[in-house]
Amino acid sequence: MNDKKVILYIAMSLDGYIAKPNDDLSFLSIVEKVGEDYGYSELLSQVDTIILGRKTYDWVMQLGELPYKDKNVYIITRTFRPNKGKIVFYSGNLTELIHNLKIQNEKNILCEGGAEIVNELLRKDLIDELIISIIPILVGKGIRLFDENRPEQLLKLISVKTFESGLIQLHYKRFNQDKLQ
Amino acid sequence: MNDKKVILYIAMSLDGYIAKPNDDLSFLSIVEKVGEDYGYSELLSQVDTIILGRKTYDWVMQLGELPYKDKNVYIITRTFRPNKGKIVFYSGNLTELIHNLKIQNEKNILCEGGAEIVNELLRKDLIDELIISIIPILVGKGIRLFDENRPEQLLKLISVKTFESGLIQLHYKRFNQDKLQ
Numbered sequence: 001m002n003d004k005k006v007i008l009y010i011a012m013s014l015d016g017y018i019a020k021p022n023d024d025l026s027f028l029s030i031v032e033k034v035g036e037d038y039g040y041s042e043l044l045s046q047v048d049t050i051i052l053g054r055k056t057y058d059w060v061m062q063l064g065e066l067p068y069k070d071k072n073v074y075i076i077t078r079t080f081r082p083n084k085g086k087i088v089f090y091s092g093n094l095t096e097l098i099h100n101l102k103i104q105n106e107k108n109i110l111c112e113g114g115a116e117i118v119n120e121l122l123r124k125d126l127i128d129e130l131i132i133s134i135i136p137i138l139v140g141k142g143i144r145l146f147d148e149n150r151p152e153q154l155l156k157l158i159s160v161k162t163f164e165s166g167l168i169q170l171h172y173k174r175f176n177q178d179k180l181q
Numbered sequence: 182m183n184d185k186k187v188i189l190y191i192a193m194s195l196d197g198y199i200a201k202p203n204d205d206l207s208f209l210s211i212v213e214k215v216g217e218d219y220g221y222s223e224l225l226s227q228v229d230t231i232i233l234g235r236k237t238y239d240w241v242m243q244l245g246e247l248p249y250k251d252k253n254v255y256i257i258t259r260t261f262r263p264n265k266g267k268i269v270f271y272s273g274n275l276t277e278l279i280h281n282l283k284i285q286n287e288k289n290i291l292c293e294g295g296a297e298i299v300n301e302l303l304r305k306d307l308i309d310e311l312i313i314s315i316i317p318i319l320v321g322k323g324i325r326l327f328d329e330n331r332p333e334q335l336l337k338l339i340s341v342k343t344f345e346s347g348l349i350q351l352h353y354k355r356f357n358q359d360k361l362q
Binding site: 122138140154 | 196208211311313318320327331332337338341343347353356
């Protein structure tokens with residue numbers, strides 16, 4: 001039943017930031033390359049549900065609209081908002097949500113951030129795989145992907161991909177010592 | 182003249198920690214493997230000077246002694262201590278020290294931490310190459326390799342090495358847009 005996975009797909013600088021101060025993502029442009037999507041569209045094809053934090057959602061909507069056609073989207077928020085087409089604003093229990101999605105879904109669940117929801121999912125041990133793209137830069141300050149005070153989690157390396165732009169994509173899965181992998 | 186480099190060689194967890202609370206480095210044991218030194222002895226052979234932070238030095242000395250035979254060692258400290266054989270305790274200007282070492286030395290300069298001296302060197306733009314080994318674990322809390330408020334620094338990827346243990350070794354050099362590389 002539960003072969004469906006929650007996958008984190010996100011980019012960070014070598015020093016661990018997903019954005020510079022004031023949500024500045026301009027450093028991502030150093031790896032932008034026509035015809036190179038770093039596995040994103042292939043990943044999207046294996047997914048039927050997207051989970052985003054509310055701040056990330058608002059940030060994306062400021063710039064335009066969500067790029068997820070035909071996907072179910074859950075925006076995790078503390079404050080109630082009415083649903084909007086296939087976009088559900090969710091302020092309930094995260095563990096229950098993931099549990100139910102894994103039963104209902106046909107495909108995987110993708111989380112693309114932001115940091116707050118990533119750390120909340122990690123705290124509840126709800127992320128099955130991490131695909132982290134490391135951008136060749138030290139940005140020096142901003143919003144860190146990983147905040148303080150999460151439980152320890154052993155990982156198993158699945159693959160490493162190196163791209164011409166200098167981006168390195170690390171793919172890990174959760175590793176539980178007490179279970180057969 | 183200045184073909185000699187300052188190289189940082191250090192390991193961190195995927196979430197960016199070099200130690201868990203209380204200087205606990207036990208997570209490094211998950212990548213320990215007989216006969217695998219992750220390029221360390223080869224690197225040491227290209228180096229004639231080691232730079233360490235004072236806390237790291239005290240920590241190593243608690244466990245035994247420095248493993249650098251025949252190397253010049255500089256311990257960066259705020260408080261004067263008398264020199265000890267080839268170990269110099271240095272509390273002067275870091276930029277001057279590196280400048281002079283690059284003139285006097287025959288080989289490269291290696292920094293192995295800790296976090297405080299790494300960030301100080303980065304703030305002064307004194308690190309030429311970074312060799313960062315990523316351990317397949319999220320440790321959740323502890324001492325971060327990269328602290329807040331450093332200048333932005335573009336990097337150029339030199340190589341990526343993947344090891345059977347799941348350790349990934351990323352090798353970057355400083356990238357200056359205004360200079361030919």
